[in-house]
Amino acid sequence: MVSGLINENPVIYERKQRQQRSTQSLPADEYTVEPIDQQEIFDILFFFFLNSIFLDIKDPEHPYSLEELKVITEEAVEVDDQKSYVRVTFTPTVEHCSMATIIGLCLRVKLLRSLPPRYKVDIRVAPGSHATEAAVNKQLNDKERVAAALENPNLVDMVDECLAPSFD
Amino acid sequence: MAETTQLTRHIESYVDSSSTPSHQVASLDAIVLLIKTNALTLEALVRELDMYLTSTDTLIRSRGILLLAEVLTRINSISLDSKTIHSLVGFFKERMADWKAVRGALVGCLALIRRKSVVGMVTGSDAKSITQSFLQHLQVQSLGLYDRKLCFELLDYLLEHHVDSIASLEEDLIFGICEAIDAEKDPECLMLAFHIVESLARLYPDPSGLLASFARDVFDLLEPYFPIHFTHQTSGDTHVQRDDLSRTLMSAFASTPVFEPFVIPLLLQKLSSSLHSAKIDSLQYLRVCSSKYGAERIAKYTGAIWSSLKDTLYTYLGEPDFSFTLAPTDGINFPKSEVVVEALSLLQQLIVQNSSQLVSLIIDDEDVNFITNSIASYEMYDTISVQEKKKLHAIGRILYISAKTSIPSCNAVFQSLFLRMMDKLGFSASNIDGLQNGGILASQSVNFGFLYLCIELLSGCRELVILSDEKRETYCTILHSSSAVLFNAFGSVLAVTADRCPSHPDIYIGVKGLQILAMFHLDVFPIPKSTFENILKKFMSIIIEDFGQTVLWNATLKALFHIGSFVQKFSESEKAMSYRSFVVDKIMEMLSLDDIALPFSLKVEALYDIGMTGMKNMLTILQAMEGAIFTNLSEVHSNLTSHETAVQLLECYSCKLLPWILKNGGAEEFVVQFAVDIWNQAGNCMDFNSPFEDKGLLDAMMKAMKVSVGCCSVESQNVTIQKAYSTLSSHTKFQLNDVGRLPLTSGKYDISPRDEGILLLFASVIIALRPKTHIPNIRGLLHLFIITLLKGVVPVAQALGSMLNKLTSKSNGAEKSDELTLEEALDIIFNTKIWFSSNNMLQIYNGSSNGSDIVLTDLCLGITNDRLLQSNAICGLSWIGKGLLLRGHEKIKDITMIFTECLISDRRKTSVPLVEGSLENTEKQKCDPLARKCATEAFHVLMSDAEDCLNRKFHATVRPLYKQRFFSSMMPIFLQLISRSDSLLSRSLLLRAFAHVMSDTPLIVILNEAKKLIPVLLDCLFMLTEDIQDKDILYGLLLVLSGMLTEKNGQEAVIENAHIIINGLIKLVDYPHKTLVRETAIQCLVALSELPHVRIYPLRTQVLQAIFKCLDDTKRSVRNEAVKCRQAWASIASSRSLRF
Structure with a gap:
């Protein structure tokens, strides 16, 4: 692992006011279907934002969550429930962020565990936000390589560590 | 040594x-x-x-x-x-x-x-x-x-x-x-x-x-x-x-003041830092330090503090909340922000300390001047740019604080800024007098910015006025002379014309402004009486005409309410007079007029809101309402609309006005009078067509009756019950005096709808009586009730239950000999012979007793073969039973035995001979589950908390822990019967009945018996999934199970039965008819994943497979729970074996 912070001085964005979904559905719509939508996917991935101690941002010097760092936004989630397709675009804070692949892997694993199996998941780095964009994209969406990565005990442990405290 | x-x-x-x-x-x-x-x-x-x-x-x-x-x-x-x-x-x-x-x-x-x-x-x-x-x-x-x-x-x-x-x-x-x-x-x-x-x-x-x-x-x-700043989370070992x-x-x-040269610069520096807590702390410290160091030392920093305060307000003040939901009476409502609160209290402190310096800073500030100079250009809220809006809001708050803090500052602000703004808009101080009468401003375009700042200023000085005793200050004079202008300005914002409907902030500004104007204290600062009345007139015209504008209408009503309560609270007699004549009387007039277009529901709402302003107003309004109710009741049969009107008025009376009166005390004689008047009306209705043909009206009347009687004292109740009884005996065909002597004959009364209506109204009086109230001719009534409950009139059964619940028992020593005791009443109910004439009943049971009469309990057991009669009897008995159960009477045992008999009756039937004991009949009886289902429902009636009767509101005698007692006495019986039952039907009925009992029992008792109950409970759950109508009881029962899973006491039993519980829950995770059932079932599974791994590991695959399907559930909440559940179960073993 890299010692010290990769990005010493991150840009902080204001946390967006999240719209509360009207949670209580009436008994009349007991049988209406609520399709999986952008906000739901974002909520699933929300673990990143609740959990500011992520990977090497463990130093309290950086008490910011990934939402404040704008790594993922709600707009960056595209979802089509009919076609069972989801695409998440994330933006690493700096161009050379070596964390890009591990963040991407976490996103993918989280979605695989949380969505029904009919879904195809596509994880991408935002265009122009990373030095080796093409390589990262290819790596993240290569089934074989993802499977291989998850065979690696160290990687799995790290991913699990990121995902574990997401239920509070 | x-x-x-x-x-x-x-x-x-x-x-x-x-x-x-x-x-x-x-x-x-x-x-x-x-x-x-x-x-x-x-x-x-x-x-x-x-x-x-x-x-x-x-x-x-x-x-x-x-x-x-x-x-x-x-x-x-x-x-x-x-x-x-x-x-x-x-x-x-x-x-x-x-x-x-x-x-x-x-x-x-x-x-x-x-x-x-x-x-x-x-x-x-x-x-x-x-x-x-x-x-x-x-x-x-x-x-x-x-x-x-x-x-x-x-x-x-x-x-x-x-x-x-x-x-x-x-x-x-x-x-x-x-x-x-x-x-x-x-x-x-x-x-x-x-x-x-x-x-x-x-x-x-x-x-x-x-x-x-x-x-x-x-x-x-x-x-x-x-x-x-704590870098580490505060853990248990430090208490600081x-x-x-x-x-x-x-x-x-x-x-000590000697720190001043070092402290203030440091605080100012930290105030500009981006750390939120640093900002709040700096503002707090500045406030405290400036009060301790004294005005002289702080003076040289005031300029610097002022400018950073301004910046802070620009950054942190949010969008104002233009809504009347909370309706604070001071200033404009902003979202709560700690920084803003601290900043404003610092400002206040500075003004208190050094008024002249601060005020001159504010007045000469370039931003303030910019806003006041360009005030003419802020006509519409939406056209102001974001940047300038922020400035406007911040300066509004600053003006509010400076107006409310001290008299000199208030004077100064009014003298300079207020007059300056007026000048900019073309009302110079000299021609104000000319404007007094004319609505010149109305012709001009409305100016939002000006009105916005006016509201902040006005509410600030309103608060100042409350605290100060000075009567004639400069600001008062200015305000006094310009009040007409302000009234016109605020009023014109609200003008609704064909081509213009005011936007949301405009409405807020207009209504709020008028409200604040109306709420100045008369004795300290006289707004001319004419202005006050004009405001009320304006509001009332909105109430009457602009009901299409929902936001405006609601806001106006709220404002009227606030003004009314203010006037009442501070007993300003002159204003109160105006309020009564312009608002209360107008509203009452409105009620009786049919020609105005205002929808009736809104009328009622307005009525209620205005009534809430004070007891005096409320009584006036109640009288008007009562008049309206009776007018409408008398026209009910000829006029369809007056029928609906009556229902709405009665609803409003029982749901809104009565609770308010009860909360605020007094006015009981009025409530009694109301109940008696309804009875008069009910009596009169007899002579015409019945108003009771429609269920809605009858329900509304019953409810109003119940609530009004329920809240009265014993004496008043005696008056009401006497009146009710005389109506019942004089206006119906029931022969109350004879009924006690003869055996009951079910066929004797063919109840007309009119009689039934009056009877139901009477029953609702009985339900609401206090235990001490004297009921006339109680024997006759008992007989009447028994007969009518057999006709399937449920409220009568409830009344009977309430009577039994409240009668004095012999053991307690009934003092008066003419009072019927509980034992006697029970004797009447259970031993009175009921006669059936053969043309009324298809089957006559020729029992061992003489001739053709039987008692109530026999009916429940279905000795006559009339199924409807049997279910009515069971239903009636269940309410009687509830009355006894609540007071903890022993007789409840016999009653529940009858119910359980019904549940297992297919076994019993073989041994009992029937009158015309043909095989055909026996077969028919076995197959007919309707009456037996009624018996399961009876357990629901016994255990659930009833809304309509037998609760604290209606003075029921409730013995502590009666549910617990009942449960512990019933549990062994049920468990035994269930294990012994051989037929599928009676087993399912028993399970259903037991499900009702369990789901209404407090969890703590269930937990003690968890071990025995879990298998039965799971059987119940499984059985209930079959019928869609059982979804609510299914949910109730599932909640009991989830309670067991989460409580410590239940854990042991759960561990033992983990296998069957999990298997049962897996069947419920795709229950299609109720989302909550699925959600709770999955939550239960999550709770189960906490059990020792040895017990649950073998089931892991099974659970994961079931949950996998739930990830694609139609409901979002279920999917969320499924994700959590999957994570919980997947991580039982090493996470590496998680499969995708």
């Missing part, structure tokens, strides 16, 4: 470092006890300790000294002479130099100086010598945490209680304290350290004296701590909270 050896042993045991802490404490206690009981003198102890205190072995020496110190700590209530104290002080003071034994020395010194004067106190010179020794020998920061804390405690105590003696130490003391505090990091020590600095400042208060020359050095030590520490530091900062 024996004692001495004992003492030595104790000492040895304490000093010995190898003995356990509990041993040490025990021996310490023993020594203390010896001293306290005078078995040992302190001198003797010291002599005994001699070699320990002076030993060259550091370990023994330090323990020895500590022992002496601890003993001293514990005998602080035993008096010692001054000589002893002096020599002890000498000893401990000397020991401070011995760094290996320093703990003992510190504890000893602390114990000594903390002694109270009555038991011998340390003298001033001794205190000074301790301080000197402390300063000379101790290097505080090189000590351990606990020792440091002791040091700070010692210093703190010396500074608090021996000020005079140690003041002469001067420089040495300041240096010593600085040295001690320097770079301290522990929160608890810091609390003390900050306090020490505060005390130090008190010790040398002279602003040009000793401390002033060291202020820089002292403050350098404090500075790094600001703002207080951030806020406490911050407050202590604040008092240290504010302790």
Whole structure:
């Protein structure tokens, strides 16, 4: 692992006011279907934002969550429930962020565990936000390589560590 | 001698470092006890300790000294002479130099100086010598945490209680304290350290004296701590909270004016930092420091503080909340922000302290001038740019604060800014008088910005007015002369025309403005009466005409309510008169007029809101309402709309007005009168067509009746029941006086709808009676009720249950002989023969008793073959049973036995002969589950909390823990019956009945029996999934199961039955008819994943497969739970084996 912070001085964005979904559905719509939508996917991935101690941002010097760092936004989630397709675009804070692949892997694993199996998941780095964009994209969406990565005990442990405290 | 050896042993045991802490404490206690009981003198102890205190072995020496110190700590209530104290002080003071034994020395010194004067106190010179020794020998920061804390405690105590003696130490003391505090990091020590600095400042208060020359050095030590920020989460071991520490530091900062040159710049600098807590702290510190340092010292910073305050407000003030939901009566509502609150209170503090300087700053401020100069251009809220909106909001708040803080500032702001704005808009002070009468502004375009600032100013000075006694101030004069202009301006915002409907903020501004104008106190600041009346007229015209604009209409109604309550609260008679004539009377007039277009539901709403302003208004309105209700009731049969109107009015009466009256007390005679009048009306209705043909109206009348009777006293209830009874006996065909003598004949009464209506109304009176109220002809009524309940009139059954619930029992001793006791009533109910004429009943049971009469309980068992009659009887009996159950009467056992008989009746039937005992009939009976289902419902009636009757509101006698008792008596019976039942049908009925019982029993009782209940409970769950109509009881039962899973008591039983529970839950996770069932089932599975792995691991695959499907559930909430559940179960084993 890299010692010290990769990005010493991150840009902080204001946390967006999240719209509360009207949670209580009436008994009349007991049988209406609520399709999986952008906000739901974002909520699933929300673990990143609740959990500011992520990977090497463990130093309290950086008490910011990934939402404040704008790594993922709600707009960056595209979802089509009919076609069972989801695409998440994330933006690493700096161009050379070596964390890009591990963040991407976490996103993918989280979605695989949380969505029904009919879904195809596509994880991408935002265009122009990373030095080796093409390589990262290819790596993240290569089934074989993802499977291989998850065979690696160290990687799995790290991913699990990121995902574990997401239920509070 | 024996004692001495004992003492030595104790000492040895304490000093010995190898003995356990509990041993040490025990021996310490023993020594203390010896001293306290005078078995040992302190001198003797010291002599005994001699070699320990002076030993060259550091370990023994330090323990020895500590022992002496601890003993001293514990005998602080035993008096010692001054000589002893002096020599002890000498000893401990000397020991401070011995760094290996320093703990003992510190504890000893602390114990000594903390002694109270009555038991011998340390003298001033001794205190000074301790301080000197402390300063000379101790290097505080090189000590351990606990020792440091002791040091700070010692210093703190010396500074608090021996000020005079140690003041002469001067420089040495300041240096010593600085040295001690320097770079301290522990929160608890810091609390003390900050306090020490505060005390130090008190010790040398002279602003040009000793401390002033060291202020820089002292403050350098404090500075790094600001703002207080905990890098680690506060865990259990420190009890100091951030806020406490911050407050202590604040008092240290504010302790002396000599810190001023350092503190204020630091705070200003930190105010501009991006850290949120730093901002809040800086504002707080600034406020406290400026009040402590005084106006003179702060004056030179005011400009700087003002500009950063302004910036803070620009950044942190959110969008104003233009809604009337909360309706605060002061100023405009902003989202709560701590920074803004602190900033505004700092501003207020500054204005209080130095009014003239601040006000001139505000008035000459370029932003304020910019806004006031360009005020003419802010016509519509939506056209103002974002940047300028922010400025407008911030300056609005600033004006609000400056208007409300002090009279001079208020005057100044009005004189300069308000008049300046008026000038800009073309009303110069000279032509104001000309504007008094004309609506010239109305013709101009509405100016939002101006009105916005006006509201802030007005509400500010309204608050000022409340507090001050000055009557004629400059601002009053200005306001007085311009009130007509303001009224016109606010009013014109609200003008609704065909081509223009006001936007949301405009409505807010208009309504709010008028409301504030109307709510000035008359005696302090007279808004002309005409203006007040104009405001009310304006509002009323909106109420009557603009009901299409929902937001405007609601806001206006709220405003009228606030004005009304204000007028009532401060008893402003003149205004109250106007209010009554312009609002209350108008509203009442509205009610009777049909020609105005205002929808009726809105009329009722307005009526209620205006009524809530005060008891007097409410009574007026109630009278009007009663009139309207009876007018409509009398027209009900000819006019369809008046029928609907009556229902709405009755609803409003029983749901809104009555509860309000009850809450505010009084007006009982009115409520009684109302109930009696309804009865009059009911009597009169008899002569015409019945108003009872429609269920809705009848329900509304019953509810109104129940609630009004329920809230009356016994005397009033007696009046009502007499009236009701006379109506019942005179206007119906029921022969109440004969009914008691003859056997009951079910066919005798063919109840007409009219009779039934009156009966139901009567039943609702009975339901609401208090236990002490006297019911006339109770025997006749009992008979009547029994017959009518057999016709399937449920409220009658409820009334019967209520009667039984409230009757006095014989054992309690009924005083009057004419009162029917409970036992007699029961005798009537269960032993009265019911006669069936053959043309009414298809089947007649020719029982063992003479002829063709049977009693109620036989009917329940289905001895006649009329199924409808049987279910009606069961339903009736269930309410009777509920009445008895609530008061804890024994008879309930017999009643429940009848129900259970019904449930298992297919087994019993074979042994009972039927009248025309053909096989055909028996078959028919076996197949007919309707009546038996009624018996399961009976258990629901028994256990659930009823809304309509038999609750606290209707004065039911409720025995504590009746549910628990019933459950424990029924559980063994049910368990036995269920295990024995051989037919599928009766088993499912039993399970259903038991499900009702379980789901309404308090969880705590269920938990005790969890082991036995779990298998049955799961059977119930499984059985209930079959019918869609059972989804609610299914959910109720599932909640019981989930309660077992989460409670500690249930855990053991759950572990044993983990397999079957999980299997049962898996079947429920895709229950299609109720989302909550699926959600709860999955939550239960999550709870189960906490069980010991050995038990649940074998089921892991099964659960995961079931949950996998739930990830694609139609409902979002279920999917969310499924994700959690999957995670929980997947991580049972090593997470690496998670499959995708």
